[in-house]
Amino acid sequence: MASPVRVDLDGNPIRPITICMIGAGGFIGSHLCEKLMAETPHKVLAVDVYSDKIKHLLEGPASLPWTDRIHFHRLNIKNDSRLEGLIKMSDLTINLAAICTPADYNTRPLDTIYSNFIDALPVVKYCSENNKRLIHFSTCEVYGKTIGSFLPTDHPMRQDPAYFILKEDASPCIFGPIEKQRWSYACAKQLIERLVYAEGAENGLEFTIVRPFNWIGPRMDFIPGIDGPSEGVPRVLACFSNNLLRHEPLKLVDGGQSQRTFVYIKDAIEAVLLMIENPARANGHIFNVGNPNNEVTVRQLAEMMTEVYSKVSGEPPLEVPTVDVSSKEFYGEGYDDSDKRIPDMTIINRQLGWNPKTSLWDLLESTLTYQHRTYAEAIKQVTSKPLASS
Numbered sequence: 001m002a003s004p005v006r007v008d009l010d011g012n013p014i015r016p017i018t019i020c021m022i023g024a025g026g027f028i029g030s031h032l033c034e035k036l037m038a039e040t041p042h043k044v045l046a047v048d049v050y051s052d053k054i055k056h057l058l059e060g061p062a063s064l065p066w067t068d069r070i071h072f073h074r075l076n077i078k079n080d081s082r083l084e085g086l087i088k089m090s091d092l093t094i095n096l097a098a099i100c101t102p103a104d105y106n107t108r109p110l111d112t113i114y115s116n117f118i119d120a121l122p123v124v125k126y127c128s129e130n131n132k133r134l135i136h137f138s139t140c141e142v143y144g145k146t147i148g149s150f151l152p153t154d155h156p157m158r159q160d161p162a163y164f165i166l167k168e169d170a171s172p173c174i175f176g177p178i179e180k181q182r183w184s185y186a187c188a189k190q191l192i193e194r195l196v197y198a199e200g201a202e203n204g205l206e207f208t209i210v211r212p213f214n215w216i217g218p219r220m221d222f223i224p225g226i227d228g229p230s231e232g233v234p235r236v237l238a239c240f241s242n243n244l245l246r247h248e249p250l251k252l253v254d255g256g257q258s259q260r261t262f263v264y265i266k267d268a269i270e271a272v273l274l275m276i277e278n279p280a281r282a283n284g285h286i287f288n289v290g291n292p293n294n295e296v297t298v299r300q301l302a303e304m305m306t307e308v309y310s311k312v313s314g315e316p317p318l319e320v321p322t323v324d325v326s327s328k329e330f331y332g333e334g335y336d337d338s339d340k341r342i343p344d345m346t347i348i349n350r351q352l353g354w355n356p357k358t359s360l361w362d363l364l365e366s367t368l369t370y371q372h373r374t375y376a377e378a379i380k381q382v383t384s385k386p387l388a389s390s
């Protein structure tokens with residue numbers, strides 16, 4: 001329930017606002033809507049082409065405390081004139097809409113660039129022209145590769161944090177060559193960041209840019225063949241969950257040597273709420289949002305997920321838990337990878353006092369409990385169906 005006396009980080013009462021949330025039906029949007037409904041008095045105009053992940057908020061009994069605070073607007077921001085009206089009706093716009101699965105970056109580079117840059121342009125323009133605040137979702141992928149990755153493998157400077165810690169106001173953005181179309185996403189995100197920043201500098205747009213570092217948790221992406229296409233390739237959490245649910249070995253792309261830091265979606269959403277409710281501290285800033293303590297290689301992630309899944313499902317772990325696959329085979333031509341992603345937390349700490357709390361083991365335990373509860377039965381049904389005779 002929303003408390004009547006909510007105050008911001010400076011002790012001022014928080015005024016209820018209306019938020020136009022674009023991409024509200026996605027993974028992050030669904031968690032943000034849940035948090036805003038359960039814990040704040042704010043209103044949400046939820047914009048998306050899909051609503052399945054927020055159905056429980058939209059279709060609950062009329063007695064739910066938030067029924068009149070969330071309204072779904074099914075529209076595609078590519079071509080819908082209602083968008084400007086919704087932004088004008090709101091105090092704040094949050095743009096989450098994007099194509100953001102790596103399997104698309106090299107296979108659908110045009111859609112990726114349009115979605116992450118061209119389609120975001122009107123959102124920035126309407127916010128700027130109507131003096132509305134904007135929180136724009138970018139990505140840690142704008143950092144690309146680390147400086148250290150260009151040093152010889154055994155070079156001692158690779159151990160120096162100066163060569164791998166990613167800082168919003170100091171690190172360069174290092175992408176591969178154009179033919180490595182993997183970078184189409186990162187490059188489009190970088191350009192939209194520069195545009196938002198320039199609107200702030202030249203026209204006074206009040207903005208915050210968020211760079212998520214591998215946020216994971218329930219409702220992320222889809223399980224192929226269950227609530228998404230059989231041939232679809234989601235992000236790693238859903239790929240590995242799918243393998244575990246189907247008792248198949250987890251596929252390690254190029255040996256699973258890349259490193260990631262994973263943060264629990266519920267911790268990360270706390271950071272977004274702080275940005276929403278503390279505009280004076282958040283405006284004009286770019287924030288890394290991640291958990292530097294949860295670093296693993298993708299191979300270690302696979303091993304940990306196998307162990308956690310066995311614990312939560314009660315099933316014995318697979319005898320052969322992983323299998324190696326080349327990136328060309330898995331993603332196709334033009335794939336490339338970020339080697340290592342550790343966020344520097346200085347700015348978000350200083351401005352918002354935010355710190356992530358949940359360990360990788362704990363966040364995998366709650367997430368895989370959800371995956372097992374949500375999908376195990378459906379997987380059993382599809383896998384036990386006899387093949388149709390041709």
Ligand SMILES: NC(=O)c1ccc[n+]([C@@H]2O[C@H](COP(=O)([O-])OP(=O)(O)OC[C@H]3O[C@@H](n4cnc5c(N)ncnc54)[C@H](O)[C@@H]3O)[C@@H](O)[C@H]2O)c1
Pocket residue numbers: 022023024025026027028029047048049050075076077078095096097098099100115119137138139140211212213214215216221
């Ligand atoms: N999940 C992460 O860890 C992560 C990491 C880095 C960046 N991000 C960024 O955060 C944002 C949200 O990510 P997510 O993980 O929730 O992704 P998601 O795919 O689950 O959500 C995106 C939502 O946007 C909607 N959308 C896309 N194009 C649209 C359009 N033209 N009109 C209306 N709706 C549209 C989709 O239907 C989807 O529901 C993206 O901008 C992504 O690049 C996420």
Ligand SMILES: O=C(O)[C@H]1O[C@H](OP(=O)(O)OP(=O)(O)OC[C@H]2O[C@@H](n3ccc(=O)[nH]c3=O)[C@H](O)[C@@H]2O)[C@H](O)[C@@H](O)[C@@H]1O
Pocket residue numbers: 100101102138139140141185212213214215234235236237239240251252253254256258260298337338
């Ligand atoms: O989440 C983020 O912060 C950002 O990074 C992700 O990129 P990435 O981490 O490379 O995507 P994942 O699909 O989660 O893959 C992580 C790693 O696992 C590997 N992988 C993935 C799937 C699989 O089955 N096996 C496997 O080894 C990938 O090659 C990659 O090295 C996506 O680009 C975005 O959603 C987002 O902007």
